[in-house]
Amino acid sequence: xNAHDGTRQQNPSSKFTCSDTxxxxxxxxxxxxxxxxxxxVVGEHGGAIKIKLRAPAVEGRANAALIxxxxxxxxxxxxxxxxxxxERSRNKLIRIDGLMEEDVHRRLLRKHRNESTPIQ
Numbered sequence: 001x002n003a004h005d006g007t008r009q010q011n012p013s014s015k016f017t018c019s020d021t022x023x024x025x026x027x028x029x030x031x032x033x034x035x036x037x038x039x040x041v042v043g044e045h046g047g048a049i050k051i052k053l054r055a056p057a058v059e060g061r062a063n064a065a066l067i068x069x070x071x072x073x074x075x076x077x078x079x080x081x082x083x084x085x086x087e088r089s090r091n092k093l094i095r096i097d098g099l100m101e102e103d104v105h106r107r108l109l110r111k112h113r114n115e116s117t118p119i120q
Contacts (some may be wrong), residue, residue, distance in 0.1 A: 026101040027084060028070075028094040034062040039069050041108055048091060049108060063087060066094075074099060074107050 029048035036052035043050050055065035063083055070081045076098055086092030096104055 026096045026099065026104050028096055028104060030066065030086075030092045030094055032057075032062060032066055032090050032092060034090075039065065041073070057090075060087070063092075066092070070094065070096075074104065 031045040031048040031050045033042075033050065033052045034055060034057035036054055039053050040051070041049060042052050051066065051069065053062055053065045053069065055061040067078065067081050067083065070076075071078050074081070074096065076096070080097040080099075082095040082097070084093040084095050099107075
C-alpha cells in the first residue's frame with residue numbers, strides 16, 4: 001500500500017491482486033476449478049490466482065477443500081482463512097488473517113513458478 005495516498009500497489013512479479021479490508025488484512029481473489037486431477041496453483045486468471053481442486057463443486061466441498069489447501073500452502077491455522085464472498089461461485093474472495101500481501105504472493109506463487117508440479 002502506498003503510504004502517501006492509501007492506494008494498493010500491485011506486486012510487480014504477479015498480475016493477481018489482493019485488496020485490503022478495513023483491518024488491513026489481504027483479501028485474495030481466487031478462481032477455483034473443481035473436479036481437477038490434483039490440488040494445485042496453476043497460475044493466474046483475470047487478476048485472480050487460479051487454483052485447481054480435486055473436490056467437486058457440490059454441498060460446499062470445493063469451498064472446504066480450498067480452505068484446507070490454503071491452510072497447508074500458507075502455513076496458517078484454519079481460523080485465519082475466511083471465505084468472504086463467492087460461496088456458490090468459481091470466483092471467490094478469501095480474507096487472510098496473519099500474513100502480509102507479499103507473504104501470500106511468495107507462499108502461493110513461488111511454488112507454482114519454481115516447481116511447476118502439483119501439490120498433493
